[in-house]
Each structure stands twice: as C-alpha cells, then as structure tokens.
Amino acid sequence: MAPSEKRKTTRKKKDPAAPKRSLSAYMFFANENRDIVRAENPGISFGQVGKLLGERWKALTGDDKVPYENKADQDKKRYEKEKAEYAKRNGN
DNA sequence: AGACTGATTGTTACC
DNA sequence: GGTAACAATCAGTCT
Numbered sequence: 001m002a003p004s005e006k007r008k009t010t011r012k013k014k015d016p017a018a019p020k021r022s023l024s025a026y027m028f029f030a031n032e033n034r035d036i037v038r039a040e041n042p043g044i045s046f047g048q049v050g051k052l053l054g055e056r057w058k059a060l061t062g063d064d065k066v067p068y069e070n071k072a073d074q075d076k077k078r079y080e081k082e083k084a085e086y087a088k089r090n091g092n
Numbered sequence: 093a094g095a096c097t098g099a100t101t102g103t104t105a106c107c
Numbered sequence: 108g109g110t111a112a113c114a115a116t117c118a119g120t121c122t
Contacts, residue, residue: 026114
C-alpha cells in the first residue's frame, strides 16, 4: 500500500546503467520558488522554506502548475533517451 | 491486463 | 558530503 513509506535518503541504484528518471514538476517549481520564497523569507531555514514551498506548490491549481508540468514533460522525454540507451546497453 | 514498488529528482540550510 | 521535509513521477518489473 504505502507507495512511499520508507524514504531512505541517498538511495541506491540497482540498475547497471541506471538511466535515472526524470525530474518532477516540483523540481521545476522549486527552481522558481527557491529564489522567490527565500526572497519573501530572508533568512528562513530550510524547515520553513521546504514546508512553505510544498504548501504554495499545491496553493496553485493545475493551471498554475502547467508551466512546471510542461517542463516536467520535457524532462520525461529526456529520460526516454536515457532508458533507450540504457536498454540498448543492456541488450547490447 | 493489471497492480506495485522502488528508485530518482531538485531546493534550501547547517555541521 | 549528507541529511531532512516537500512533492511528483512513472518506468520498469512481476504474476
């Protein structure tokens, strides 16, 4: 059930070529928020920014996440290539 | 065919 | 260098 109950940091890779995956919309969103959130909260610690970011992230509606999702979609394709070579390397 | 899981991605800040 | 909340992901794997 729990899709992510044990989130061990510094996870390990099990694949040989480890094509990695793609970024998440949050990654792109965070890229823009990191400087914005921090700009509105000068001197706040990660605990505040991190949480605040998550709240704001959802504060937006699907339409607001569009720009982020759009990038996420691109990154996905990026990963596609990785997996393509990865599978090739393995099947090679 | 459907379900699951795990691994990964990036940010900040501090020791 | 590594960790920790925050969120999405979603591709590959398995029966």
